[in-house]
Amino acid sequence: METHAAYKSRWLPWVLLAPTFAILLAFLYYPTLETFRLSLYRVAFLGLRKKFTGLANYKELFTNPDYLHIFGNTVVFAFFVVMLSMAVGLALSILANQKVSGWRVYRILLIWPYALSPAVAGVIFLFMFNPQSGIVNYILGATLGVTPDWLTNPTLAMMLIIFAAVWKNVGYNVVFYIAGLQNLPGSVLEAALIDGATPWQRFWKITFPLLSPMTFFLLIINTIYAFFEAFPFVDLLTKGGPNNATNILIFNIYRDGFEYYKTGMAAAESVILFIAVVFLTIMQFRVGEGRVHYGS
Amino acid sequence: MKRLATVVGLSMLIGFAFAAQKIxxxxxxxxxxxxxxxxxxxxxxxxxxxxxxxxxxxxxxxxxxxxxxxxxxxxxxxxxxxxxxxxxxxxxxxxxxxxxxxxxxxxxxxxxxxxxxxxxxxxxxxxxxxxxxxxxxxxNPILYYNKDIFKKAGLDPNKPPQTFDEVVQACQKIIASKAAPKCITWPLHSWFVEQWIAEQGAMLANNDNGRSARATNVYINSEAMKRIMKWWKGLYDKGYYAYTGKPEDWDGANQLFVSQQAAMEITSTSDVTFHQNASFENGYTLGTGFLPVPDGVERNGTVxxxxxxxxxxxxxxxxxxxxxxxxxxxxxxxxxxxxxxxxxxxxxxxxxxxxxxxxxxxxxxxxxKAAFDQLLQSKANVATQGALIGPFPEVRTIIENMIQEVFQGKDLTKALAEADAKADKALKDYNSAVK
Structure with missing residues (x-):
């Protein structure tokens, strides 16, 4: 059977690919290369003036305690966001996958937060967690008699932006996990049931391994989310405060680049972020390969 | 018919020509x-x-x-x-x-x-x-206050506090009488610090605030700054000062004052119209006063x-x-x-x-009037002229981070010295990039 040669001419595929490549070149490859180049300069005023400084920006990044603090925050933030949003997403989708009355409503409600734009979600959290006039402290004060200063305490502030980012992304994980759960082969689970496996055993020995391709896919997507898409929560809720406690790399890149006009530093930080995420993704593929079952 | 078309066409062309001539x-x-x-x-x-x-x-x-x-x-x-x-x-x-x-x-x-x-x-x-x-x-920044809360607390509603100590005394009465849950608010913003430095006749940068030559040294570790921070930290520790926890949150401070959770707010005169409308809508009497200044220091003016x-x-x-x-x-x-x-x-x-x-x-x-009088009474000198600092936005964040560190209990002298060094470095980097 012919599996290739859908196109008779040799150049037609290239012509059809050309628009995609043109866009990738202009909006992805060229800016990426430009970022690498700029990270070697000290740049003033968004590029009006620049001076070659070699690796000075990188040296600054790895010796300045403020930047090291930001790297630490980023790792903590990304770790908890990925772990929590996937664990919570899986737990909720197993519940939502039960055949109970009103399951349609539950599923919609679970997916809903994902449909909000992060900016809107950030503003909602800002209102809810306002220490003096927010609903959360109103309820906590009325029931438990405590009103925590959510945004002035470094630990609470970090917990809050992690919570916001997890809340926003759980819906995405639920969609994919429910899809995965519905495609599980019923016969295997039935056989396990007949053999007397407990629900706990059925989950860990059968459901979870069978879901591994989905988990692997979501792990990568969630990692990218945690590193690149948390900006609005930090910008709207804490602005990196108190005292840099919630300043993560993606927010600091924006701040250095567009508020302080240190384009060179911002470029160097982008390169670090880029390398970190590429490295993590490669690692995940390496480690994942042996453990993920794609079925037959 | 043909001629008519020509005339119409020509007049349109002329019209375009005139339109195009507009600068x-x-x-x-x-x-x-x-x-x-x-x-x-x-x-x-x-x-x-x-x-x-x-x-x-x-x-x-x-x-x-x-x-x-x-x-x-x-x-x-x-x-x-x-x-x-x-x-x-x-x-x-x-x-x-x-x-x-x-x-x-x-x-x-x-x-x-x-x-x-x-x-x-x-x-x-x-x-x-x-x-x-x-x-x-x-x-300029001025003091807005809620006259109704002042009355409830037994304060003279026509005498807003003028100095740091008077603010503390008013706060004691307001909190003790439970007239309002919080006493005073303003956005955690470096702008207010800059104003209080100018009020004391002190400077924020060398070379006459960067006016006689390019500034090369930012003065964060100064006596003027210590006076401000000691007072502010005192208000914060006693629960008199309220803010949302987010730096530069202008709306948050306005909200605290308008919802009558705080008796006083320090913010920009550009909000006078907003505050007049808000006090009318929310049914309280608004008062305005000068920006309170440190005690024992002659009022020098605002920037x-x-x-x-x-x-x-x-x-x-x-x-x-x-x-x-x-x-x-x-x-x-x-x-x-x-x-x-x-x-x-x-x-x-x-x-x-x-x-x-x-x-x-x-x-x-x-x-x-209060807003404008304060401006007109400002003395014209280098302090009220305001600092010219290239990387000012970054210096502002450094100051705001320092304030939050002090709130969290960091030693004031150490926090100021560190912030000072950071600001000097930011200035040095900026200066070397533009020269």
């Missing part, structure tokens, strides 16, 4: 909401009365976004003619080299307008003795905050002249009166003040 001027600003509408109306008026010129005003987001957009546009060779730039961006604007020093281009017959600026404003915007830009929206209008380089002479015509019209006596009444920003021309006096505006609107 198009682009004006980028950072005012959204009601202020956009205000600017649009003024621009319409101008276009109607100046048929040869067509000004197009565009809202470009925050002050920072506007400056970024202007620099990028200039890099690509199509800069807007007029850009609104915030006061702390002045040194940056000069260094960017994309603007012309405006004073050199003002035609002789209109030079009088430059001499008409009220002194504190002229002081701030003259860099090296020259106006580099046309002052526009100018403001003008806000923004000015800059003219970019590299346009044909006709366009540059048209842009200047608009700029001087837009900020003339009559328009400044309108602008002040509509927003609460200062009328920055002496002649506008005269018009307002003649209308008894200030006697009829005492809230505006």
């Amino acid at each position: 198009k001027i682009n004006f980028w600003h950072a005012f959204g909401g009601g202020r956009t509408a205000f600017i649009e109306r003024a621009v319409e008026d101008f276009n109607y009365t100046h048929p040869g010129i067509e000004v197009k005003a565009e809202y470009k987001g925050s002050y920072r976004d506007t400056l970024n957009a202007a620099i990028l546009a200039a890099k690509q060779g199509n800069a807007p003619h007029i850009v609104q730039i915030f006061e702390v961006g002045s040194q940056m604007a000069v260094d960017s080299g994309i603007f012309v020093p405006i004073q050199d281009y003002v035609p002789a017959q209109l030079k009088f307008q430059l001499d008409d600026y009220i002194k504190p404003v002229a002081n701030y915007y003259r860099i090296g003795g020259k106006f580099n830009s046309i002052p526009w929206n100018s403001s 003008v905050g806000g923004a000015s209008l800059w003219l970019t380089k590299g346009h044909p002479q006709k366009e540059q002249e048209a842009a200047l015509t608009f700029l001087l019209w837009f900020t003339n006596t009559e328009n400044m009166v309108r602008w002040h009444k509509g927003t609460g920003y200062f009328p920055v021309l002496n002649s506008s003040v005269k018009v307002l006096d003649w209308e008894h505006w200030f006697t009829r609107n005492p809230a505006y």
